[in-house]
Amino acid sequence: MNDFDPRIVVYCCKYCSYTAADTAGCLRLQYPPNIHIIQVPCTGRVDILHILRPIEEGADGVFVAACLDGDCHFLTGNVQARKRVEYVKRTLEEIGMEPERVGIYNISAGQGHRFAEIAHEITTKIKELGPSPIHGRDK
Amino acid sequence: MKSESKLEKILNAGHFAVTGECGPPRGADPEAIRKKAKYLKGMVDMVNVTDNQTAVVRMSSWAGCLILIQEGLEPNYQMVCRDRNRLAMQSDILGAYSLGIKNILCLSGDHQRFGDHPGAKNVYDIDSMNLINMVKTMRDEGRFLSGAEITVPPKMFIGAAANPFGDPFEFRVHRLAKKVAAGADFIQTQCIYNMDKFKKWMAQARDMGLTEKVYILAGVTPMKSLGMARYMKNMVPGMDVPDEIIKRLRGVDKKRQADEGIRICVEQIQELREIDGVAGIHLMAIEWEQRVPEIVESAGLLPRPEV
Amino acid sequence: MIVAERKPISEILDMIKDYHRIMLVGCKGCVTVCNAGGEKEVGILAATLKIARKKEGKELEVAERTLERQCDPEYIEQISDIVDDFEAIISMACSVGPQFLSERYPDALVFPGLNTKFMGGALAHGVWAERCQGCGTCIVHLFGGYCPITRCSKSLLNGPCGGSSNGRCEIDKDIDCVWHLIVEKLTRQGKLSNILSVQPPKDWTTSRDGGPRKVVREDLA
Numbered sequence: 001m002n003d004f005d006p007r008i009v010v011y012c013c014k015y016c017s018y019t020a021a022d023t024a025g026c027l028r029l030q031y032p033p034n035i036h037i038i039q040v041p042c043t044g045r046v047d048i049l050h051i052l053r054p055i056e057e058g059a060d061g062v063f064v065a066a067c068l069d070g071d072c073h074f075l076t077g078n079v080q081a082r083k084r085v086e087y088v089k090r091t092l093e094e095i096g097m098e099p100e101r102v103g104i105y106n107i108s109a110g111q112g113h114r115f116a117e118i119a120h121e122i123t124t125k126i127k128e129l130g131p132s133p134i135h136g137r138d139k
Numbered sequence: 140m141k142s143e144s145k146l147e148k149i150l151n152a153g154h155f156a157v158t159g160e161c162g163p164p165r166g167a168d169p170e171a172i173r174k175k176a177k178y179l180k181g182m183v184d185m186v187n188v189t190d191n192q193t194a195v196v197r198m199s200s201w202a203g204c205l206i207l208i209q210e211g212l213e214p215n216y217q218m219v220c221r222d223r224n225r226l227a228m229q230s231d232i233l234g235a236y237s238l239g240i241k242n243i244l245c246l247s248g249d250h251q252r253f254g255d256h257p258g259a260k261n262v263y264d265i266d267s268m269n270l271i272n273m274v275k276t277m278r279d280e281g282r283f284l285s286g287a288e289i290t291v292p293p294k295m296f297i298g299a300a301a302n303p304f305g306d307p308f309e310f311r312v313h314r315l316a317k318k319v320a321a322g323a324d325f326i327q328t329q330c331i332y333n334m335d336k337f338k339k340w341m342a343q344a345r346d347m348g349l350t351e352k353v354y355i356l357a358g359v360t361p362m363k364s365l366g367m368a369r370y371m372k373n374m375v376p377g378m379d380v381p382d383e384i385i386k387r388l389r390g391v392d393k394k395r396q397a398d399e400g401i402r403i404c405v406e407q408i409q410e411l412r413e414i415d416g417v418a419g420i421h422l423m424a425i426e427w428e429q430r431v432p433e434i435v436e437s438a439g440l441l442p443r444p445e446v
Numbered sequence: 447m448i449v450a451e452r453k454p455i456s457e458i459l460d461m462i463k464d465y466h467r468i469m470l471v472g473c474k475g476c477v478t479v480c481n482a483g484g485e486k487e488v489g490i491l492a493a494t495l496k497i498a499r500k501k502e503g504k505e506l507e508v509a510e511r512t513l514e515r516q517c518d519p520e521y522i523e524q525i526s527d528i529v530d531d532f533e534a535i536i537s538m539a540c541s542v543g544p545q546f547l548s549e550r551y552p553d554a555l556v557f558p559g560l561n562t563k564f565m566g567g568a569l570a571h572g573v574w575a576e577r578c579q580g581c582g583t584c585i586v587h588l589f590g591g592y593c594p595i596t597r598c599s600k601s602l603l604n605g606p607c608g609g610s611s612n613g614r615c616e617i618d619k620d621i622d623c624v625w626h627l628i629v630e631k632l633t634r635q636g637k638l639s640n641i642l643s644v645q646p647p648k649d650w651t652t653s654r655d656g657g658p659r660k661v662v663r664e665d666l667a
Binding site for chain 2: 599600601602603604605606607608609610611612613616617618623626629630633638641642643644645646647648650
């Protein structure tokens with residue numbers, strides 16, 4: 001399992017977590033390179049399909065990093081995102097996949113340390129779960 | 140006389156009526172009914188036989204009625220709208236009357252959700268109001284609901300239920316008026332525990348002149364235990380059990396709760412008897428028929444009149 | 447609108463277990479509005495089915511088509527050139543869809559992807575409630591704009607039954623007693639007389655009880 005190098009997609013909101021990732025970089029904090037960040041204008045833009053498609057293509061985990069509760073620039077984008085993540089979790093459970101492969105975190109722009117911490121946490125979790133059962137990708 | 144019912148004769152003669160209830164067994168054993176009949180004979184003027192009560196399958200009401208007739212009792216055929224359409228209802232009414240059943244109680248019926256067949260299709264082709272009117276049309280006009288003529292009309296005494304404790308309270312008396320207009324001859328009410336509310340409802344009924352048009356039999360059910368009282372209070376839709384009843388039962392030793400329940404019931408009967416417009420009581424001793432003689436005697440309702 | 451809900455994934459997977467090339471056919475009508483079978487839901491189901499198959503190490507080819515409506519033959523026609531390329535079709539319309547598809551394409555194996563629930567409307571985003579049973583003779587004006595056939599658990603025309611408690615139905619405290627609403631509304635409008643006389647038995651011939659129904663507009667037909 002040690003040579004398992006997971007591929008994890010993280011949708012980052014430009015108002016919070018994307019800036020937090022930047023902050024982490026400025027602070028020269030180390031976090032695993034397994035995290036592939038995709039910037040979104042708001043996590044409310046992250047659709048069920050945006051979470052399902054990477055899984056279909058073989059990603060080992062898909063996460064959403066949204067603003068703190070009550071801090072969404074568009075008021076409720078983070079709340080919508082949470083509901084969609086829950087929907088996908090239920091879907092994965094229904095087809096016998098680990099729902100822990102998807103998840104959502106709330107974080108603010110200033111929390112560079114917290115971002116690095118979450119990146120470690122996610123990577124560890126996915127490493128524990130092992131590779132996605134979906135094949136047909138370049139490993 | 141509208142019918143050949145013994146209850147009608149008793150009420151017509153001005154006697155305070157006492158009716159009872161008998162739940163048929165969940166099996167084909169007629170002895171279960173005969174056993175209950177023995178406790179009720181001579182104690183009540185008529186016995187209701189429930190129709191798949193609480194939407195749980197039991198021996199059919201008409202069959203239970205026939206067994207009661209064999210035992211020398213006057214049955215009241217309960218019929219709910221949940222399980223039959225208008226064809227089945229009318230043919231059952233003809234059949235029941237042809238075999239000597241002279242009273243009918245027209246009910247909507249409990250929803251099957253809480254019964255033993257929650258997956259059943261409910262019929263509700265017509266509602267209780269329409270059922271009352273259908274039996275009246277069959278009896279008084281000799282016509283089916285379709286308008287077609289009936290060769291020998293069923294001369295049944297028509298009963299209906301009323302729940303003074305259902306919501307919205309102010310509309311309840313209007314619904315009673317509708318049942319009277321539809322053709323109900325007598326009313327058997329839901330079990331009464333909240334005496335103040337019942338008296339208020341009766342006052343409304345008197346003001347509307349309904350007590351002149353229909354015989355109201357006040358429903359009573361003795362509490363067997365504190366547990367039963369709590370269940371009735373919290374779990375049975377449309378039941379109003381005041382805290383005083385709960386308190387009174389809680390106040391006595393568990394072994395004496397049944398006796399206290401009987402005592403409360405007898406007091407309720409005496410209080411109901413004093414209410415203007417109450418023509419009798421409907422005593423529903425649920426699976427407790429053996430205590431009926433004691434209740435009726437303590438309430439001073441014996442002997443029952445011969446008509 | 448007709449409100450529907452997607453079937454459980456396990457049921458759909460079982461329907462198509464023997465097939466490798468399938469087509470999902472969505473509908474842009476009612477089921478798009480109630481988020482059950484529009485273009486987006488077709489995409490979600492396609493991705494989910496593919497993930498489930500890949501997980502078992504098998505491939506599934508899924509084509510996605512969403513028609514304007516599945517209750518009109520001219521739109522059903524739009525897949526005539528490709529329908530033979532697939533082993534199975536899942537219709538994500540109300541139950542009219544799979545039936546119209548089956549009638550038009552008698553050789554195709556058509557499966558329903560949705561469970562059709564009722565005719566109703568949205569109470570809030572993501573929440574739909576039943577309002578009509580299609581009895582064929584609307585009488586809601588007599589009852590303050592409420593339909594007792596649809597919304598009373600016993601379809602009583604002369605309610606409320608004895609189980610009405612605090613405005614709630616006896617079968618579930620989350621269900622309004624529609625008769626309570628009717629009495630309140632008519633009292634407020636001074637029209638309680640509407641329900642003081644006995645409403646006669648309903649003639650169900652215009653409902654489904656009168657046999658399968660058809661509507662014909664002579665000037666159009």
